[in-house]
Structure formats: structure tokens, C-alpha cells
Amino acid sequence: MRHGVMMWGGLMLGLASLGCGSKATTVDSGTAAGSETTTVGDSGVGTGGASVCTGTGVNQGDLLGDFELQTCDGTKVTFGSVLKGKKAVILDFAAGWCAPCREHQPALVELYSKYSTCGLDVVVVLSEQDQPNDPATKTFCQTWKDQYKEPFTVLIDPTKKVTSAYLQGGGLPAEVIVDPQCKAQLKSVGKFSADEVITIQELTGCQ
Amino acid sequence: MSALRAAVLPLLLMAAVAAAAPPSKKRFAPVVLDDVKGHAFDFSAHLGKRAIVVAFWATWCKPCKIELAALSQLYEKRKARGDDGLLVVAVSIDGPKSIAEIESFVSQHGYTFPVVLDKDTSLLERYNPRGDVPFSLVIDKHGQVVETHQGYNPGDEIALEARLEALIAEPDDSEAASKDVAVGWDVADPGAHVEGTESLQVRYLHDNYNEAPDTAGNTKNPDDRVTAILNRLTLGGGLGPFGVGVRVDNTLFPGYDRADRCTGQGLTLADCPWEDDHRIERYWVQWQTPTLEVRLGDFYGNFGQGMVFSVRKIDEIGIDTAIRGARIKLRRGPVALTALGGLSNVQNVDLISLGTLDDPNDLITGFEGQVELPHRLSVAVRGLFVDYGNPGGITTNKSDLTLGASFEAKSLGGYGSLYVEGAWIDRHTRYRSGRTTDPYGYGLYGRLSLIPSPAWSIVLEWKDYRRFDLANRQGAFGTLPAIYHEAPTLERFDQQVQTNANATGGRLLVQVKLKPADVLLYANFVGYGYLLDDSKTAEDDLPSTFDDKASHALHGYVGVEKRWSSGYYLNVSGGYRYEAPNQAAPDAMVSYLRRFWHVEADVQIPLVGPHALGVRADHRTEQKYVGKDNLKDFVRGSVAITYSLAPALSLALLWTYQTEQSIQNPKTDERIPPQWENLAGEVVWRFANWGHVSLYGGRNTGGIICVSGVCRYFPPFFGGKAEFVARF
Numbered sequence: 013m014r015h016g017v018m019m020w021g022g023l024m025l026g027l028a029s030l031g032c033g034s035k036a037t038t039v040d041s042g043t044a045a046g047s048e049t050t051t052v053g054d055s056g057v058g059t060g061g062a063s064v065c066t067g068t069g070v071n072q073g074d075l076l077g078d079f080e081l082q083t084c085d086g087t088k089v090t091f092g093s094v095l096k097g098k099k100a101v102i103l104d105f106a107a108g109w110c111a112p113c114r115e116h117q118p119a120l121v122e123l124y125s126k127y128s129t130c131g132l133d134v135v136v137v138l139s140e141q142d143q144p145n146d147p148a149t150k151t152f153c154q155t156w157k158d159q160y161k162e163p164f165t166v167l168i169d170p171t172k173k174v175t176s177a178y179l180q181g182g183g184l185p186a187e188v189i190v191d192p193q194c195k196a197q198l199k200s201v202g203k204f205s206a207d208e209v210i211t212i213q214e215l216t217g218c219q
Numbered sequence: 220m221s222a223l224r225a226a227v228l229p230l231l232l233m234a235a236v237a238a239a240a241p242p243s244k245k246r247f248a249p250v251v252l253d254d255v256k257g258h259a260f261d262f263s264a265h266l267g268k269r270a271i272v273v274a275f276w277a278t279w280c281k282p283c284k285i286e287l288a289a290l291s292q293l294y295e296k297r298k299a300r301g302d303d304g305l306l307v308v309a310v311s312i313d314g315p316k317s318i319a320e321i322e323s324f325v326s327q328h329g330y331t332f333p334v335v336l337d338k339d340t341s342l343l344e345r346y347n348p349r350g351d352v353p354f355s356l357v358i359d360k361h362g363q364v365v366e367t368h369q370g371y372n373p374g375d376e377i378a379l380e381a382r383l384e385a386l387i388a389e390p391d392d393s394e395a396a397s398k399d400v401a402v403g404w405d406v407a408d409p410g411a412h413v414e415g416t417e418s419l420q421v422r423y424l425h426d427n428y429n430e431a432p433d434t435a436g437n438t439k440n441p442d443d444r445v446t447a448i449l450n451r452l453t454l455g456g457g458l459g460p461f462g463v464g465v466r467v468d469n470t471l472f473p474g475y476d477r478a479d480r481c482t483g484q485g486l487t488l489a490d491c492p493w494e495d496d497h498r499i500e501r502y503w504v505q506w507q508t509p510t511l512e513v514r515l516g517d518f519y520g521n522f523g524q525g526m527v528f529s530v531r532k533i534d535e536i537g538i539d540t541a542i543r544g545a546r547i548k549l550r551r552g553p554v555a556l557t558a559l560g561g562l563s564n565v566q567n568v569d570l571i572s573l574g575t576l577d578d579p580n581d582l583i584t585g586f587e588g589q590v591e592l593p594h595r596l597s598v599a600v601r602g603l604f605v606d607y608g609n610p611g612g613i614t615t616n617k618s619d620l621t622l623g624a625s626f627e628a629k630s631l632g633g634y635g636s637l638y639v640e641g642a643w644i645d646r647h648t649r650y651r652s653g654r655t656t657d658p659y660g661y662g663l664y665g666r667l668s669l670i671p672s673p674a675w676s677i678v679l680e681w682k683d684y685r686r687f688d689l690a691n692r693q694g695a696f697g698t699l700p701a702i703y704h705e706a707p708t709l710e711r712f713d714q715q716v717q718t719n720a721n722a723t724g725g726r727l728l729v730q731v732k733l734k735p736a737d738v739l740l741y742a743n744f745v746g747y748g749y750l751l752d753d754s755k756t757a758e759d760d761l762p763s764t765f766d767d768k769a770s771h772a773l774h775g776y777v778g779v780e781k782r783w784s785s786g787y788y789l790n791v792s793g794g795y796r797y798e799a800p801n802q803a804a805p806d807a808m809v810s811y812l813r814r815f816w817h818v819e820a821d822v823q824i825p826l827v828g829p830h831a832l833g834v835r836a837d838h839r840t841e842q843k844y845v846g847k848d849n850l851k852d853f854v855r856g857s858v859a860i861t862y863s864l865a866p867a868l869s870l871a872l873l874w875t876y877q878t879e880q881s882i883q884n885p886k887t888d889e890r891i892p893p894q895w896e897n898l899a900g901e902v903v904w905r906f907a908n909w910g911h912v913s914l915y916g917g918r919n920t921g922g923i924i925c926v927s928g929v930c931r932y933f934p935p936f937f938g939g940k941a942e943f944v945a946r947f
Contacts, residue, residue: 073612111717111812115751118804123754142845143879183700189612197612201700202692203718204754206658207614207648214613214650 063092065194070178072199076190079174081137081167084153091135094165095194099131100215102208103188105175107140108152113185116204117160123212124164130218134164139175147171191215245947246412247273247358248457250342251509251550252335255311255321257595257629257636259550260335261509262308269304270386271358272379275343277313278320279712281790281821281835281925283353286371288782291330293380298331304387307332312340312352315525315705317712320728322636322668323676327730327739339521340531346946348416348453348466350532350539351929355379359386364414366908367946370929373786373823373831374865382908413456417945420449422573425938441480441491447472447573453501460508464516466501470568470575496568496575501541512548517541517564522557522587522601525705526642526662526687527623530563539566540701542583553591560584563691563701579691579701582606595629605703607691613651619689620645621704623662635669635677644689658756660686660720662706678728680709685761686753688720709745714774714796721750723764724772739780743794746773767802770812778819786825793818800844812844833861835925843879853879857919859926866905873899875920901926910945 067075078092095101104120106113117136124134138148138156146152147170157166169175179186189198189211198211213219249263265271274290276283287309294307311321311334318338325334337343340350346367347354357366357379366382368375424445448471455464472493481491503516519541522528532539544561563581568574585603592598601624607617623642631637644660662684669677690700708716709726724747731740748764748771755761762768776794798812819837826832838856845851855877863869875897899917906912916939 072610072614112751115801116754119752119754191613195612198610198614200692202690203751205692206656206686206754206756207617207646209754209756210648210650210654210656211613214652214654 063090063095063194064192065092065095067194069196070188070199072188072196074196076188076194076196078194081169081174082150084150084157084166084168086150089165089167092194094133094135095190095192097131098133099192099217100127100133100197100212101190102132102134102212103178103190104134104136104204105178105184105186106136106138107148107184108138108142108146108156109140110184112203116185117162119204120164121160121162123209124162127212127216127218128164130216132212132216134162136162136164136166137169137175138166139169139172189215245364245414246457247271247356247362247364248345248412248462248507249362250507252310252337252342255325255334255336257597257627260308260333263509265306265308266358266362267360268306268358269360269389270383271306271308272383273308273310273346273356273358275310275312275337275347275352275354277311277352278317278324279313280352282371282929284324285373285782285788285821285823286353286355286375287330288328288788289371289373289376289786291328291332292784293376293383294332302387305383309334310337310342311335312337312343314338314340314531315521315529316708316710318524319666319668319678319680319707323670323678323728323730326670326673327676327732329673338525338531339519339529341519344519344532345455345464346414346416348418348451353929357382357386360389368866368905368908369911369944370869370903372861372863372865372869373788373825373833374829374863376865377829378866411456411458413454415452415454415947417453417947418449418451418942419944420447420940420942422447422449422941423939424936439480439484445472445475445493447493449568449570449573460506462503462505462507464501464503464505465499468496468498468500468566468568470496470573493573494575498567500566501564510550512546514546515544517543518546518559518561520546520557520559520585522585522603523599523623523625524638524640524664524666524707526640526664526707527601527621527689527704528585528587528603529705530703532566540564540703541566544583555587555589557587558585563703565701579607581608581691581701581703583703597627597629598624599627600624603689603703605689605691614648615651616647616649618647620647621689631669634671635667637668638666640664642687644687646686656756658686658758660684660688662687664707674732674734676728676730678726680707680726682707682709682719682725682747683723684719685721685758709747711743711745711774717770718749718751721753721761721764722747724748737781740777741780741792742775742777744773744775747771762803768804770801771799773797773799776817786823786831788821788823790821791819798844813841814844814850815839815841829863829865831863831865833859833863835859835861841879853877855879855920857924859924861926868905869901869903871901871903871926873901873917873919873924873926875899875924877920909947910943912944913940913942915940915942 063078065076065078068077069075078090080088080090083089102120120134124132138153140146140148141152148168150168153166153168178188183201185203186201187204187208188196189208191197197215198208200208247266249261249266251259251261254260272290274286276287290307294305297305309330309332313321321334343350346356351369353371355368356364359365424443426443450469451466453464453466455462472495475493477491477494501517503514503518505512505514519531520528521531530540530542541564542559542561543564544559546557546559549556561583563579563583565576565578567576567578569576583603583605587599587601589597589599603621605619609615610617621642621644623640625638625640628637642662646658647655649655665681667679684706687706689704690702692700706719708719709724710716726745728741728743733740748769750762750764750769774794774796776792778790778792780790782788795816797814800812817837817839822834824832836858838854840854842850842852857873857875859871859873861869861871897918897920899915899919901913901915903911903913918937921936
């Protein structure tokens with residue numbers, strides 16, 4: 013429904029953006045947790061009862077809400093179920109057209125192989141394909157997963173319900189590092205950075 | 220609805236005040252800026268000339284360059300007659316990314332009038348809060364701004380010349396002029412002045428061509444068929460060295476029922492970006508003399524070439540971040556000192572998306588000290604401390620300390636100049652566990668500008684950046700990161716730059732003027748390696764920007780420029796850009812690397828009298844990297860034809876095309892039409908020397924487009940826009 017001009021707004025102007033900025037069609041009021049605009053918690057279906065994700069926030073320090081999306085093979089998965097038993101989960105929002113999103117996928121795989129034994133999991137949420145207006149499909153999801161040989165969960169968000177709630181109109185890539193209590197310990201716009209690696213080390217207790 | 224009406228009322232009142240305001244004169248508040256040769260240029264020393272034209276321009280702005288050529292012709296003609304009644308001052312608003320080109324540009328074109336640098340756009344913002352260029356002021360012998368003009372179309376200089384002739388021919392007795400002043404604000408005390416700019420825009424967005432396929436039969440479409448009213452009123456005043464200013468922004472979406480259009484059918488309010496917004500976006504109080512400037516409130520700023528600190532404003536491409544706090548500038552003899560502190564303040568309603576953003580409110584403090592040494596050498600040291608506060612979570616505090624220094628040789632024996640700047644960032648993060656980390660980054664930049672003869676000029680630039688990035692990326696506010704510095708990219712203005720934080724490379728620009736034909740030839744080459752992945756905690760783990768784990772961009776183009784004294788103008792250029800993937804993981808690069816041939820042409824044809832025709836066209840035959848040995852072909856470009864009846868009227872027809880977005884399912888998957896359907900038109904009427912109205916309507920594919928004598932950013936769009944601007 014949007015992001016038609018992301019590439020133009022963020023990149024073509026040569027603003028040296030590290031992410032795919034969205035100077036684009038959607039920026040909401042940007043209000044913080046608990047406001048009417050951040051409705052991930054109640055937009056999702058089946059919060060699974062036992063999920064610790066009972067909040068409504070989307071920003072750093074907030075308690076997040078649960079959501080349910082499809083994997084590449086169509087299986088419905090809730091975020092809360094992925095989080096269960098983990099020490100840290102990287103929630104990575106990406107799209108096919110977004111260069112830095114693609115570029116940091118190998119870094120996610122590397123991190124996963126290094127820290128998964130310490131309790132790290134990764135969830136990639138794909139909203140669009142190689143064009144800003146192409147909603148992600150199961151086929152695209154599978155191609156992506158195969159291309160980067162990702163052993164972790166890749167979900168599609170073709171209606172961008174979850175993605176837009178988290179991005180609040182901001183750019184891609186965006187990552188949220190979630191702790192076992194479903195609190196956002198770090199939210200970052202732009203490529204994956206050393207800050208995030210350190211946060212993962214802090215949460216998992218592994219160096 | 221009554222709330223809406225209540226909000227519209229003051230807005231209309233303001234517009235009415237603006238419309239009723241007399242085309243009065245306002246006093247030009249003199250400032251001191253550096254000129255391109257590194258000397259301080261004090262406007263106050265020149266006030267009193269019979270006529271001064273202050274022309275704001277930028278090296279990336281094509282109409283500006285043509286305007287400067289026309290102004291130069293006017294200026295030189297008078298000078299040749301021994302008449303010094305006219306002064307032209309070209310004020311460059313080039314930022315750190317394009318500043319390198321100014322010196323060779325000026326030398327190549329043989330401009331003898333002062334060219335001064337408004338690097339942080341503070342002078343421009345005062346007289347043209349819209350921030351677009353070209354923009355010019357005419358100042359009379361009393362120091363009053365008697366005319367403002369936005370945009371440049373061929374033939375504008377004819378009316379300007381007539382105006383200047385009249386000013387220059389004015390009798391020395393200033394009685395006549397003072398009477399005119401009396402209708403305005405400068406009644407009793409000539410040192411007191413009030414000035415304002417009112418800009419009222421109405422936009423109707425019919426369709427932005429981004430509807431996704433919808434299998435559920437949903438019919439709601441919240442982001443099409445939207446009307447927006449944007450009002451911006453800037454008021455400033457001064458008495459002697461004392462000045463105040465305020466800018467009020469109102470954004471209204473009349474008839475937009477957010478609750479209805481953005482709920483149900485799977486929509487949430489987050490899908491609707493637009494809300495009415497009213498706020499005092501900028502305010503300031505300042506005391507300014509040539510040696511001391513104290514400013515409280517909002518300010519823009521820039522140290523050196525922007526590597527340590529740069530926040531500025533160019534509306535038309537959506538840049539506007541200020542610092543709200545205090546700044547002191549001292550200039551005494553060869554020493555200049557600046558100290559500043561405050562909280563970052565972004566323009567909260569983004570003019571491109573019209574969405575509302577939050578202020579990051581990062582605490583920023585900085586200093587700069589600069590000393591002029593003999594032999595036209597100068598050194599500077601600077602520092603900036605940014606405290607992002609407590610971002611929440613296990614990060615309890617995050618801050619960046621940046622220290623830098625620069626050295627400049629402003630005259631290499633009269634054959635050019637040398638500039639080197641370095642900066643080092645210490646990123647400090649404290650975690651709840653007590654652990655702290657201090658990964659560092661650095662940036663080195665050098666520029667050698669050689670002018671071996673009046674006919675030749677060479678610009679060499681070099682950059683080497685590692686983790687060189689000063690921005691708030693914590694996502695605590697709802698948009699792009701707030702960026703506090705601008706390291707030179709070496710790239711052309713219209714090129715996308717994937718990242719500049721880890722990049723190493725250089726640029727060479729050679730220009731030669733063929734004397735007999737008075738033709739300028741130019742050739743530009745840029746090449747650099749860069750890393751997008753910054754996830755290594757140890758600096759040693761980051762791959763080199765030279766090896767095959769980095770991506771590479773190479774771009775070369777050549778062009779020719781010629782201006783005839785009769786007003787004909789021609790600028791044609793073309794080149795090839797090659798982007799190579801990270802060879803270690805080529806598949807990671809799929810779908811955004813591009814390779815393309817490009818051509819651009821810019822022609823201005825004077826017709827009879829004040830009538831003129833301008834044609835601008837650009838075309839790219841582009842390939843997108845969609846996999847190893849797999850490239851997808853498409854084209855994009857634009858053609859703009861402008862007819863102008865200088866200086867009052869211009870009519871433009873704009874055609875844009877791009878075939879990158881394939882139409883996969885026309886029934887459900889809405890696209891911008893790729894080719895012939897994208898036509899738009901624009902009419903600009905400069906009804907007086909203090910204002911203009913413009914009407915724009917039609918469909919375009921988006922991008923930076925120069926039409927009606929102004930370059931600006933257009934989102935992909937089908938709809939209409941009406942604008943009224945008054946300066947009083």
C-alpha cells in the first residue's frame with residue numbers, strides 16, 4: 013500500500029543513507045507505546061495464551077505484542093512461540109528491493125550459527141519483493157531462504173500489517189532485538205551493526 | 220468539524236494578511252560569510268552600492284548555473300564601461316558533498332564577482348524559507364531588498380537589467396526612495412525591520428499508484444484522494460544587531476476522516492500517515508555584529524567540510540534538521556571561534572511525505588576554532604559530542620564524541636588550493652550489566668584543486684571512511700535516522716549512495732575551456748569500494764574496502780557546455796556507471812546494483828523579446844543486477860519543455876517514463892504507468908516582485924526534476940498542487 017518512493021526518497025538523493033529510507037508516503041504520528049497507532053498486540057490472531065508478548069509497544073524498551081504470520085510453506089507461526097525458551101531473538105524487517113537488508117543476511121546467518129547454542133533465534137519478516145510495491149509471496153520467501161541458506165524462521169507480511177506497525181513509516185532495514193520477556197532491548201534503523209552484536213552478547217551471556 | 224474550521228481560520232487570515240501586505244521593502248541584514256577564495260566577505264562593506272544582486276545557487280542546480288552566466292554578462296558589461304554601480308554576489312548553498320566543485324566552477328567560467336559560501340543555508344533561510352534555488356534578491360542603495368525572484372528562466376535577466384538600470388540611474392537624493400519605504404515597516408528607524416514570507420500550498424493527491432493486490436475484496440484506499448493544505452509563515456525582525464524570527468507550520472487534511480478511512484478492512488490508524496498538525500517549528504533570537512554572533516533558539520550549522528558536524532535545510536529535497544539551543548560565534552582578526560549546544564529538532568512535517576515525525580531531541584554540543592596563518596594557510600580544530608540519552612532496554616546510555624582537524628592552503632601560488640580534513644569518532648555505549656564499549660570510526664578527506672591556467676582546472680578528491688557515521692538510528696522517532704554530519708561522498712547529486720560509512724575511493728574532475736569557441740569540456744570519474752555490513756565488533760574483522768568482500772562503484776561521464784552571449788545555452792553530457800557486487804557474496808547484492816548508460820541535455824533558446832524556450836531531457840538505459848550473470852534491462856528518463864515569458868510567466872510540460880516496474884497483474888497490482896501516460900503541466904505566475912503563484916497537475920514517475928526554472932524532488936504522483944508565495 014505504500015513505500016512506492018522509498019528508493020527515490022532515501023537513496024537517489026545521495027543522502028548517504030545507510031538504510032532504505034522512507035521519505036515516502038507513510039509516516040504515522042510516531043507516538044510511542046500504548047497509543048492507538050501501535051496495535052500489533054491486538055491486530056494479530058491467536059496470541060497463543062501463554063505468550064509473554066502481551067504489550068502493545070514497538071519501540072526500544074517497550075513490551076511488544078504478539079503477532080502471527082505465515083512461513084515460506086504457509087505454516088502460521090506466532091512470534092511468541094518462537095521466543096519461547098530463547099534468550100534473545102533478532103526480529104529483522106526486510107524487503108527484496110532493500111540493498112542493506114540483503115547485504116546483512118549473511119551476517120544474520122553467521123550470528124545465528126555462532127550464538128544459537130547460547131539461545132539466540134532470528135526471525136526475518138519479508139514485506140515486499142524486488143520492487144517496492146510487490147507484496148512478498150511464499151515463493152519469494154523460499155527463494156530468499158534458499159539464497160541466503162537461512163536456517164531460521166522467515167515470515168511473509170504481504171499486507172505489511174506487522175512491518176508498518178514496527179517501522180512507523182521509517183526505513184528498512186530495521187531490527188529489533190527482543191529479550192525473553194518480549195521486551196525490545198534494541199531497535200535500530202539501518203544495517204546490522206556492531207551495537208547489535210554486543211546487545212546479543214549481553215543477552216545470551218556468550219562472547 | 221468545527222475544530223477543523225477553527226484551525227483553517229487563522230491560516231486563511233495569515234494568507235490574507237500576506238496577500239494584502241504591500242510589496243514593501245525590507246532591510247538587508249548584513250552578514251559576514253567566507254568567499255570561495257577563503258577571504259571573509261562582509262556584506263555591510265558593500266551596502267550603499269546602487270544595486271546589489273544576491274543570487275543563491277548551487278553547483279548541482281542547472282538553472283542556477285545558467286542564471287549566473289546571465290548575471291555575469293550583465294556585471295561584466297557594466298564593469299567594462301567603468302561603471303561600478305552594480306555588484307553581483309553569488310551565494311553558494313552547496314553543502315559538504317558538492318563544495319569541492321565551486322572553486323573550479325568559478326574559475327572556469329571566469330566569474331569576477333564575489334562568490335560566497337552559505338554552507339549551512341542560514342542566509343538563504345532568512346530570505347527564502349522555502350530553501351529552493353535559484354533565488355535572488357535585489358538590494359538598492361539604501362540597503363533595502365526591493366525585489367525577490369524565485370527560479371530562473373531565460374529572459375529573466377532582461378527584466379532584471381531594466382530594474383537594475385532604474386536603480387542605478389536613481390538620483391542621489393534619496394527622498395523618492397524613502398517615501399516608498401514609508402508604506403512598509405521601516406518608518407521611523409531605518410535600522411528596524413520586519414520581514415516575512417508566507418507560503419501556502421494546496422495539494423490534491425489523486426493516486427500514488429501503490430495499491431497492492433487484494434484478494435479479500437477490500438475497497439478502502441486511505442492514501443489516495445487526499446487533499447492537504449500546507450501553510451508556512453516565517454516572520455523575522457531586527458533592530459540594529461538584534462534580530463528575532465519565528466516560523467509557524469500548519470498542515471491540514473480537510474475532509475480527511477482518518478477514523479473512517481483507516482479502520483476496518485484490515486487497516487489500522489498506522490496505515491494513515493496524515494494528521495492535522497500546527498506548531499511553531501523554528502524560533503530564534505540573535506545578536507549579530509561582524510565580530511560576535513550570539514544566537515538562541517533554532518539554528519543550522521556546519522563545521523569545515525561537514526565531517527564533524529553539519530545540519531542544514533533544503534526543502535525541495537526534504538532536508539531540514541536544526542539544533543535548538545545556543546550558539547556563539549566570535550571572529551577576531553585571524554581567529555574564529557564557534558561554540559554551540561542544544562537539542563536536535565527536525566522539521567516535524569516532512570514536505571515530501573506530509574507525514575508527522577517526532578524530534579529525536581539528542582543533546583548536541585560542539586566547538587570549532589579556526590586560525591588564519593600567513594601565506595593564506597589556515598588550520599581548524601573541532602569537536603562534537605552527541606548524547607543520545609538512555610535509549611531504553613539494556614542500553615543505558617549511548618553517546619558519540621567526534622574530534623577533527625583540518626588544514627587548508629587557500630592559494631597554491633595562485634594555482635589552486637588544498638584542503639585536508641580528518642575526524643575520529645569514539646562511540647560510547649553503556650549497558651545495564653555495566654559493560655561499556657567504545658568502537659571507533661574515522662574519516663579522512665582530501666581535496667586538491669588545481670588551476671594551472673585559466674583554461675584548465677582539475678579537482679582531485681579522496682575519501683577513506685571506516686564506521687564513519689554520526690546519526691541517531693535507534694528508531695526512537697518515526698523516520699529516517701537523524702544525521703548530524705555529512706562526509707563528502709564524491710558522488711554526483713543525483714546518484715544513489717548505498718553507504719558512505721565504510722568507503723574508500725577517489726574522484727577526478729577535469730575541465731578545459733576551448734578559448735576560440737568558448738566551449739567548456741568536462742570529464743568526471745569517480746571510483747570507490749564500500750562495505751554495507753558493519754556488524755563486526757572488532758575493527759580488524761572489517762574487510763578492506765579494496766578487496767573482493769567489498770562492493771565497488773565506478774562512474775565516468777563527459778560533457779560539453781556552451782553559452783552564447785545572445786542567450787542560447789547548451790549543456791550535453793553522458794557517461795556510464797558500473798557497480799560491482801561483493802564478490803565474496805554476490806547473491807547478497809541481488810536486485811539493487813545498477814549499471815547504466817546515461818545522457819542529459821539542457822538547451823535554452825531565446826525567442827523574440829522576453830519569450831524563451833527551455834528543453835531539459837535525461838535518459839538512462841539501465842541494467843539491474845538480479846543475480847550472478849543475470850541483469851534486468853529497463854529505461855527511465857524525463858523531458859521537460861518550458862516556455863517562459865520573462866519574468867512573469869512560465870508554462871511547462873513534463874514527461875517522465877520508467878519501465879523498471881513491470882506490470883505483473885494489472886487488475887490488482889497497481890503501477891505507475893511506465894511510459895506515455897506520465898504527462899504533467901505547470902504554470903508559474905510571478906504576479907509581482909514579491910510573490911508568485913503556481914499550479915501543477917498531472918502524473919509523473921518521481922525523482923529530482925528541473926522544471927519551470929527550479930529543481931526539486933517530485934514523489935511518484937498523480938494529482939494537483941497549487942501554491943501561493945508572498946514575501947513582505
